[in-house]
Amino acid sequence: METKGWFIEGRFGLFVHFGLYSGAARHEWVQTTEKITDAQYLPYLESFDPDLFDATAIAAAAKAAGMTYAVLTAKHHEGFCLWDSALTDFTARKASGRDLVAEFVSALREAGLKVGLYYSLIDWHHPDFTIDWNHPRRDDADAVLQNATREMERYREYLHGQVRELLTGYGRIDYLFFDFTYPETKQGWVGKSSEDWASAELLRLCRELQPTIIVNDRLGIPGDFVTPEQYQPTEPLVVDGNPVVWEACQTTNGSWGYDRDNDKHKSADLLIRMLCDSVSMGGNMLLNIGPNGRGQIDRRDSSVLDEIGEWMALHGRAIVGAGHAQFDPPREGVYTRRGDKLYLHLFSWPMGFVHLPGLAGTAAYARFLHDGSWLQMSEIDPDQEALVTRPAGQADGTLTLTLPIRKPDVAVPVIELSLR
Numbered sequence: 001m002e003t004k005g006w007f008i009e010g011r012f013g014l015f016v017h018f019g020l021y022s023g024a025a026r027h028e029w030v031q032t033t034e035k036i037t038d039a040q041y042l043p044y045l046e047s048f049d050p051d052l053f054d055a056t057a058i059a060a061a062a063k064a065a066g067m068t069y070a071v072l073t074a075k076h077h078e079g080f081c082l083w084d085s086a087l088t089d090f091t092a093r094k095a096s097g098r099d100l101v102a103e104f105v106s107a108l109r110e111a112g113l114k115v116g117l118y119y120s121l122i123d124w125h126h127p128d129f130t131i132d133w134n135h136p137r138r139d140d141a142d143a144v145l146q147n148a149t150r151e152m153e154r155y156r157e158y159l160h161g162q163v164r165e166l167l168t169g170y171g172r173i174d175y176l177f178f179d180f181t182y183p184e185t186k187q188g189w190v191g192k193s194s195e196d197w198a199s200a201e202l203l204r205l206c207r208e209l210q211p212t213i214i215v216n217d218r219l220g221i222p223g224d225f226v227t228p229e230q231y232q233p234t235e236p237l238v239v240d241g242n243p244v245v246w247e248a249c250q251t252t253n254g255s256w257g258y259d260r261d262n263d264k265h266k267s268a269d270l271l272i273r274m275l276c277d278s279v280s281m282g283g284n285m286l287l288n289i290g291p292n293g294r295g296q297i298d299r300r301d302s303s304v305l306d307e308i309g310e311w312m313a314l315h316g317r318a319i320v321g322a323g324h325a326q327f328d329p330p331r332e333g334v335y336t337r338r339g340d341k342l343y344l345h346l347f348s349w350p351m352g353f354v355h356l357p358g359l360a361g362t363a364a365y366a367r368f369l370h371d372g373s374w375l376q377m378s379e380i381d382p383d384q385e386a387l388v389t390r391p392a393g394q395a396d397g398t399l400t401l402t403l404p405i406r407k408p409d410v411a412v413p414v415i416e417l418s419l420r
């Protein structure tokens with residue numbers, strides 16, 4: 001529990017997907033969706049030029065958005081390494097003279113953010129990584145033959161060696177996101193299981209090299225937190241009756257890597273509601289950006305981060321350090337709780353009042369968080385409440401707050417209740 005403290009408190013992080021696919025600009029899976037060969041992928045390597053990749057600006061954007069940690073794809077499925085790996089030439093160092101992991105890690109530390117790395121277990125570039133149903137070469141006529149010379153044992157050594165590099169060469173790494181394990185057989189191909197990665201051994205290695213690190217759950221064995229992807233849980237997550245630490249990873253537009261022509265961008269309002277919702281269910285949100293081919297944050301992403309930051313500047317205390325509250329929220333929103341403060345995040349704006357079942361007598365004071373303005377609380381006698389219409393009115397034990405008719409001019413209004 002100890003080492004997870006910062007993570008549970010932190011609640012909101014930035015995911016950064018960057019690689020050669022950012023230059024291809026049509027989703028980070030492009031190599032396999034289009035079954036691109038190594039030779040056809042080569043131009044993306046040859047033209048790799050991250051001249052606008054500015055780790056300090058990324059860290060500043062995360063910080064301004066109210067985030068407390070950030071996670072960079074050190075290597076994605078394409079196999080390209082953003083750090084100066086001694087185990088391959090397929091690196092940002094060789095291609096551009098820069099170690100982007102080193103830049104990222106030091107910028108985060110400078111900004112006071114916790115340091116996270118993403119590492120793909122999958123590797124479509126490595127000659128020993130066997131072809132399976134996710135692999136770009138799966139439909140080659142000689143795919144089975146190609147597998148005869150591929151040796152997962154050698155790939156495993158490479159994988160462990162790379163993780164060792166990342167966890168020894170860059171100081172303290174707080175967080176590691178492995179991606180991912182898929183043991184199912186499909187289209188005649190066997191997937192990859194935790195045996196392929198030697199997951200238990202790999203996890204031991206992580207803990208040995210970085211005793212305080214937290215590792216996700218995608219090694220095919222339990223980790224320190226679970227990772228619902230592009231999905232919002234609707235209840236606190238529980239395994240065998242015990243609450244688990246979780247983090248929902250979310251995109252701004254459905255793609256992780258830069259996807260130029262994709263316009264399915266979520267509004268800041270929606271992303272803020274997803275964040276509130278995650279924390280109300282006891283979870284974190286890791287929100288992704290996909291910097292473009294030159295490494296710059298796409299304007300659509302930076303403007304949504306700005307809007308979220310504007311909201312977080314006023315409401316951050318209802319998110320960071322907050323968590324699930326044991327009260328049933330009203331139909332208009334969700335609760336988060338931080339010590340003796342209960343926060344009601346209003347997703348829809350009610351007319352004149354909001355009724356909080358079961359809260360009568362529990363709160364000493366109520367106010368809006370954005371401007372600190374006092375809100376009237378009352379426990380209305382159900383029979384007096386609805387004036388001329390029966391049946392109507394609220395159940396006994398309901399606390400009613402009087403609200404202005406117009407929704408305050410913030411994405412999600414939050415009411416702070418000081419509990420007795």
Ligand code: GLC
Nearest residue numbers: 017028029179180229249256
């Ligand atoms: C996935 C995808 C991937 C993305 C990741 C983020 O499993 O393969 O492209 O990096 O999830 O969680």
